[in-house]
Amino acid sequence: MVEKKYLHLSASFLTEQGVEIKQPVAAYEEYGNPVGPVVLLCHGGLSNQHAADVTDVDKAPGWWDKLVGPGNVFDTDLFRILSINAIGSIAGSTSASSINPDTGKPYGKDFPYITMVDHANFLKQVLQELGVEKLFWAAGLSMGSLAVMNLAVLYPEFVGAITPVASAPYMTVGGMAIHNCFIESIKQAEGWAEGEDNNRAVRNAVGVMSMISKVYYTHYSLFESMTNDIQGQEAREKFLTEYLAAGQEAYADGHNANAVITCLRACNSYDIGKGYSSLDEAYARLSMPALVISTDTDPEFPPQYGQQIVDGINRHYPGNANFYLLHSVYGHLACVLEGEQLKEAMMPFKKKLLAEQ
Amino acid sequence: MVEKKYLHLSASFLTEQGVEIKQPVAAYEEYGNPVGPVVLLCHGGLSNQHAADVTDVDKAPGWWDKLVGPGNVFDTDLFRILSINAIGSIAGSTSASSINPDTGKPYGKDFPYITMVDHANFLKQVLQELGVEKLFWAAGLSMGSLAVMNLAVLYPEFVGAITPVASAPYMTVGGMAIHNCFIESIKQAEGWAEGEDNNRAVRNAVGVMSMISKVYYTHYSLFESMTNDIQGQEAREKFLTEYLAAGQEAYADGHNANAVITCLRACNSYDIGKGYSSLDEAYARLSMPALVISTDTDPEFPPQYGQQIVDGINRHYPGNANFYLLHSVYGHLACVLEGEQLKEAMMPFKKKLLAEQ
Numbered sequence: 001m002v003e004k005k006y007l008h009l010s011a012s013f014l015t016e017q018g019v020e021i022k023q024p025v026a027a028y029e030e031y032g033n034p035v036g037p038v039v040l041l042c043h044g045g046l047s048n049q050h051a052a053d054v055t056d057v058d059k060a061p062g063w064w065d066k067l068v069g070p071g072n073v074f075d076t077d078l079f080r081i082l083s084i085n086a087i088g089s090i091a092g093s094t095s096a097s098s099i100n101p102d103t104g105k106p107y108g109k110d111f112p113y114i115t116m117v118d119h120a121n122f123l124k125q126v127l128q129e130l131g132v133e134k135l136f137w138a139a140g141l142s143m144g145s146l147a148v149m150n151l152a153v154l155y156p157e158f159v160g161a162i163t164p165v166a167s168a169p170y171m172t173v174g175g176m177a178i179h180n181c182f183i184e185s186i187k188q189a190e191g192w193a194e195g196e197d198n199n200r201a202v203r204n205a206v207g208v209m210s211m212i213s214k215v216y217y218t219h220y221s222l223f224e225s226m227t228n229d230i231q232g233q234e235a236r237e238k239f240l241t242e243y244l245a246a247g248q249e250a251y252a253d254g255h256n257a258n259a260v261i262t263c264l265r266a267c268n269s270y271d272i273g274k275g276y277s278s279l280d281e282a283y284a285r286l287s288m289p290a291l292v293i294s295t296d297t298d299p300e301f302p303p304q305y306g307q308q309i310v311d312g313i314n315r316h317y318p319g320n321a322n323f324y325l326l327h328s329v330y331g332h333l334a335c336v337l338e339g340e341q342l343k344e345a346m347m348p349f350k351k352k353l354l355a356e357q
Numbered sequence: 358m359v360e361k362k363y364l365h366l367s368a369s370f371l372t373e374q375g376v377e378i379k380q381p382v383a384a385y386e387e388y389g390n391p392v393g394p395v396v397l398l399c400h401g402g403l404s405n406q407h408a409a410d411v412t413d414v415d416k417a418p419g420w421w422d423k424l425v426g427p428g429n430v431f432d433t434d435l436f437r438i439l440s441i442n443a444i445g446s447i448a449g450s451t452s453a454s455s456i457n458p459d460t461g462k463p464y465g466k467d468f469p470y471i472t473m474v475d476h477a478n479f480l481k482q483v484l485q486e487l488g489v490e491k492l493f494w495a496a497g498l499s500m501g502s503l504a505v506m507n508l509a510v511l512y513p514e515f516v517g518a519i520t521p522v523a524s525a526p527y528m529t530v531g532g533m534a535i536h537n538c539f540i541e542s543i544k545q546a547e548g549w550a551e552g553e554d555n556n557r558a559v560r561n562a563v564g565v566m567s568m569i570s571k572v573y574y575t576h577y578s579l580f581e582s583m584t585n586d587i588q589g590q591e592a593r594e595k596f597l598t599e600y601l602a603a604g605q606e607a608y609a610d611g612h613n614a615n616a617v618i619t620c621l622r623a624c625n626s627y628d629i630g631k632g633y634s635s636l637d638e639a640y641a642r643l644s645m646p647a648l649v650i651s652t653d654t655d656p657e658f659p660p661q662y663g664q665q666i667v668d669g670i671n672r673h674y675p676g677n678a679n680f681y682l683l684h685s686v687y688g689h690l691a692c693v694l695e696g697e698q699l700k701e702a703m704m705p706f707k708k709k710l711l712a713e714q
Contacts, residue, residue, distance in 0.1 A: 171590060173577070173581055173583075173584045173593055174576075174580050176580070176597055177572045177580050178569075180601055181568040181569050181571075181572055184598060184601060185568070188565070189561065190558060190561075200547055204547075208541075208542040211538040214538075215573070219531075220529065220531025220657075221531075223530040224531070227530045232628075233528060233626050233628050236530055236625075237537065237622075237625045241537045244538055245541055269591070269594075270590065271589075299577055302577065
C-alpha cells in the first residue's frame with residue numbers, strides 16, 4: 001500500500017481573503033523515482049490524493065491507477081510523482097475537520113473560505129517545502145484541473161507542462177448550480193447551523209449528494225448499459241435503487257460535510273482571469289505545452305469549455321495547446337473511468353515532453 | 358380563476374395489483390366549449406391539473422397557458438377540455454394525503470402502489486363518469502404523456518388522437534435513476550419510516566428535490582443564459598444559490614412527500630408492452646394519429662425515445678405518427694416552457710384532426 005504522508009508547513013497559510021491558517025498540514029502521496037523530474041497530480045473535488053496504488057492496486061484503487069506505473073503515462077521509473085490533498089479537502093490536509101489551534105476545537109463550519117487561487121498557492125508552498133524547484137508536468141481532473149490551471153497561470157515559470165482533464169477557464173455556471181444544490185442541502189440539514197457536522201440529517205444530506213452525483217456526474221446511457229440485461233421495470237427499479245444507495249454510509253464517513261462545502265465553493269470561485277485585466281491576459285501567461293481533455297457527455301465541464309482553454313492559449317502560442325475529446329457514457333466521471341482513452345490521449349504528450357526535455 | 362372540481366366516483370378503484378381504493382375522488386379542471394369534442398390534458402409527475410387559466414393567466418399560470426384559448430391549439434371555442442389530477446398525485450385526487458375510509462386517517466406512506474396502467478384506468482373511469490364516450494384528442498407531458506400512451510394502448514377505440522410530449526415507450530432508466538434518488542432521499546429522512554410526512558427532515562428532502570430538479574430537468578445552457586450579465590464568480594454563485602433555493606417552502610407545502618413517491622414510482626412502472634406479448638403488439642394497437650414531441654436537451658426523455666414511439670407506430674400504420682423535435686435550453690422543462698415551439702408543432706396537427714373529423 002502506498003503510504004499517506006503528512007507535511008507540516010513551516011509557516012502559516014494566508015488565504016486569498018487574508019485569513020491566516022496556522023500550522024497548516026498537507027497530506028500527500030508519492031510514487032516513482034525519488035530523483036526524477038516531478039509530476040504533480042491533482043484530485044477531484046469529492047475525491048482525495050490517492051491517485052494510484054502502485055504496489056497493490058486491488059486493495060485500494062487509486063483514481064488514475066490505469067495511468068501510473070512503470071512505462072505508463074505517469075511513469076514510475078522516470079518521474080517523482082506527487083499527489084497532494086487540496087487545502088480544505090476531506091483527506092488529511094488542513095480542513096474543517098482539523099483542530100483550530102486558536103480554539104482547540106475543529107473548525108467545522110467556520111473553516112475559512114478557500115478559493116482556487118488558495119489551492120494553487122497551497123500547492124506551491126507544499127511543493128517548495130518538498131524541495132521541488134520546478135514541475136516537469138502538472139495534471140489533474142475536475143477540481144484538480146482547475147488547481148493545475150491556476151497554478152500555471154500564477155506561476156508559469158514553475159510549471160513545465162499542463163494536462164487539465166474536465167476543465168474550463170472559469171467555473172461553469174451549470175457546475176456551480178449543482179454545487180450550490182449540494183451546499184444548500186447540507187446547510188439546510190437540521191443541526192448544521194448549530195455546528196453539527198455528523199448527525200443523521202447532515203450525513204443524510206451528504207449521502208443524498210452521493211446518490212445524485214451518481215446520476216448527474218454520469219450520463220443516462222450508462223444506466224441503459226447497466227440495465228440492458230434486466231427484464232421488467234420493477235427489476236430495473238430495484239437494481240437502480242440498490243446501486244444508487246450503495247456505499248452511502250461509507251461515503252458520509254469519508255466526506256465531512258463542511259469539507260465538502262469548502263471544496264465545492266473553491267470550485268465555484270474559479271476564474272483564471274481573476275486578478276488580471278482580462279481572461280486573455282491570463283492565457284498569455286500559459287506559455288508551457290498544454291493538453292486539454294474533455295468528455296462529450298460531461299454536463300459539468302462540457303467540451304466547449306476545454307476548447308476555450310486551447311483556443312485561448314493558441315492565440316498567444318500557436319500550436320502549444322492540444323485538445324482531446326473523450327467519448328464516453330460516463331459523463332463527468334469519464335475523467336476517472338476512461339483509463340484507456342486517457343492513456344491514448346496522454347502517452348504521445350508525455351513522449352513529446354520527454355523528447356523536448 | 359378556473360374552478361377546481363371534484364368528482365366522487367361511483368365505485369371503488371381497483372389497482373393493477375389488486376388493491377381496492379374506496380371512495381375515490383378525482384380533482385379536475387374544465388375549460389372551453391361544454392358540448393364540443395373532448396380533449397384530455399395530462400400533467401407532469403410533480404405538477405397538477407392546472408393546465409391553463411383561461412380567465413386570469415397572471416394570478417395562477419397554468420402549465421400550458423400558451424396553448425389553451427380561443428383559436429389556440431386547445432381551442433376553447435371548439436373543445437371541451439378536461440385536465441385531470443392523476444390518482445395518487447399531489448393536488449386533490451385520492452392520494453397519500455387522503456383519508457383512508459378504513460382507518461379514518463390519511464394513507465401516508467401506506468398508500469397503495471400505483472402504476473401507469475392505474476393512471477390510465479383511473480382516467481378512463483373518471484372520463485366515463487363525466488359522460489365522455491370518446492376522446493377527440495389526448496395530450497400530455499412527461500408523466501402525463503405516459504398516461505396518454507397507456508390510455509391509448511389499453512383503450513385504442515376510446516382515444517381519437519394522441520400527443521405525448523417528453524415521452525417514451527417505457528420509462529427510461531436514466532429518468533428512473535433520478536426518480537429513485539428523490540424517492541430514497543425522502544425515505545431516508547428522519548421520521549418518514551415512522552409515518553411522518555411533513556416534519557423538517559421530510560420537507561427538506563422535498564425541498565432539496567425541488568433544487569435538484571431545477572438543475573437536472575433543465576440544461577446547463579439555461580444557467581449560462583441566466584447569468585450572462587452577472588460579472589464575477591461570487592455574484593454568480595449568490596444569484597444561483599438564491600434562484601435554486603427560492604420557493605422551497607411553498608414547494609414542500611404543495612408536494613406531499615408520499616404523493617411524490619407515488620407519482621415517481623408510477624412513472625418508473627411505465628412500459629406500454631406490459632401485458633402484451635411484445636412492445637410491437639402494443640404499437641399495433643395505436644391506430645390513431647399521433648404527434649410525438651421531444652426536446653434535444655432532455656436528459657429524462659431523450660429524443661430517441663420519442664422517435665422509437667413514432668417508428669413503432671409507423672411500422673403498423675405508415676405515416677400515422679409524426680415526430681417533432683424542440684430545440685431548447687430548458688431540457689426536460691421545454692415541454693412546459695417552449696410554448697411557441699409547442700404551438701408550432703401542434704397547430705398543424707390540430708388542423709389536420711379537425712379536417713379529417
